[in-house]
Amino acid sequence: xxxMSDNHRTADRRRVLKAGTIAYNQRYSxxxxxxxxxxxTGARLRISDVALVPTHFDLLIDLEAQARxxxxxxxxxxGNHEAEFLADPTDAKSREFQAELARLSLDxxxxxxxxxxxxxxxxxxxxxxxxxxxxFCHGGNTDGKSASAIxxxxxxxxxxxxxxxxxxxADSYLLKSSSLLEESGWWNDGGAGPVALIDANLAALPARHxxxxxxxxxxxxxxxxxxxxxxxxxxxxxxxRVFAIDVGMSYAIGYSDGALLRIVRGExxxxxxxxxxxxxxxxxx
Numbered sequence: 001x002x003x004m005s006d007n008h009r010t011a012d013r014r015r016v017l018k019a020g021t022i023a024y025n026q027r028y029s030x031x032x033x034x035x036x037x038x039x040x041t042g043a044r045l046r047i048s049d050v051a052l053v054p055t056h057f058d059l060l061i062d063l064e065a066q067a068r069x070x071x072x073x074x075x076x077x078x079g080n081h082e083a084e085f086l087a088d089p090t091d092a093k094s095r096e097f098q099a100e101l102a103r104l105s106l107d108x109x110x111x112x113x114x115x116x117x118x119x120x121x122x123x124x125x126x127x128x129x130x131x132x133x134x135x136f137c138h139g140g141n142t143d144g145k146s147a148s149a150i151x152x153x154x155x156x157x158x159x160x161x162x163x164x165x166x167x168x169x170a171d172s173y174l175l176k177s178s179s180l181l182e183e184s185g186w187w188n189d190g191g192a193g194p195v196a197l198i199d200a201n202l203a204a205l206p207a208r209h210x211x212x213x214x215x216x217x218x219x220x221x222x223x224x225x226x227x228x229x230x231x232x233x234x235x236x237x238x239x240x241r242v243f244a245i246d247v248g249m250s251y252a253i254g255y256s257d258g259a260l261l262r263i264v265r266g267e268x269x270x271x272x273x274x275x276x277x278x279x280x281x282x283x284x285x
Contacts, residue, residue, distance in 0.1 A: 057118045078125040079138045080174075080181040080214065086112050086122060087170035096252075112167070127154045127180060133208040134263065139179065140212025140242070141186035142201045150180065184215050187242065194222060198241045209240060209271075216248030216255050232256040234273040240284035243271065 015037045060076055067074040085094040089112035098108045101118075111119035128137040130147045142150060157168040174181050190197030202208060219229040221237040229235045232248045232255030248255025260274040261283075271284045 057121060061117075061121055075129045075131075075136070076125060077129055077136060077138060078127050078174075078181065082122060082125065083169045083174045083181060087167045087175060088112075127151075127174070130205065130207060132265065133206075134211060135202075135205050135207040135209065136211045138181045138212065139183050139186070139214045140210050141178065141180060141183040142205060142210070143178075143180075144201055144204050147205050147207070182214070185220060187238075188220065188222065194224075195238055195241070198238055202241065209243060211243040211245060211261065213244075213246035215244065216246040216253050219244055234259045234261060234283065236271060236283040240271065243283065 060074070064074045064076075081093060084091050085097060085108075089098065089108035094108075101108050101111055106116055106118070110116055111122070114120050114123040128135065128147070128150055130136075135142070135147065145153075153173060157171055157173065169175070173179060177183060178186075187194040187198055190200075198210070202210065217231040221228055224237045226235070226237060229237070229244055234243070234245050234247050236243050243261060245259070245261050247259045249258035257276050259276075262272045262274050262280070264270045264272075268285075270282060272280045272282045274280050
């Protein structure tokens with residue numbers, strides 16, 4: 001990328017100067033680039049015009065298609081910032097995204113209304129996903145409801161939508177301090193203690209684990225032997241009942257360079273954090 005020359009990769013780099021191509025949009029769209037160096041963990045590219053770099057929407061939509069063709073699925077769930085934009089495309093929190101759309105000659109209001117490719121994709125995001133006992137949701141607070149009840153309530157918002165009036169994404173079910181997308185530290189709300197509350201929520205879903213984002217900062221996990229979570233770290237707490245995976249990698253937060261949660265299923269399930277430099281840390285068990 002222009003202006004980026006720092007070398008932070010742990011693996012040895014081999015300097016090259018080769019022409020390359022970035023393919024996206026199911027390989028119907030391409031972008032020329034120059035490969036500057038290669039290593040066992042990746043490559044460094046230079047792109048002549050950053051304004052032409054495909055958006056993360058292009059990449060995610062492309063990955064969805066690739067996953068389907070490989071017999072799998074990529075599920076991108078709704079977050080509170082996406083819901084806030086869809087509820088009000090002029091909201092100050094989405095100013096950067098509005099500017100990105102403007103650079104692409106797209107009207108944020110039309111995107112929020114689902115009238116473009118990106119808008120249709122955003123408007124069709126599920127609010128949560130339950131996969132083999134793992135429940136994924138932006139905020140994580142299920143309030144003791146089953147996965148089917150959560151899905152029914154979410155669908156009801158759209159089936160009852162009026163032609164005029166506020167966006168369904170502004171509904172308090174999605175955007176409220178105690179909502180599915182926005183409540184922080186919800187495991188501390190039960191009088192019987194965090195484990196009892198989490199177990200009740202898991203039994204109602206039913207699921208064995210809750211994976212949530214939303215909070216990149218310091219988090220309190222009372223009575224857990226591993227202690228509280230420091231900002232920017234991916235952690236498992238309460239014997240793998242909950243996983244906090246928001247590590248604050250965005251430039252607006254800047255707590256970390258990012259991390260992925262890798263879940264390996266089998267006779268003994270494991271969950272690990274994978275970092276950009278190739279390191280991994282087993283989180284559970």
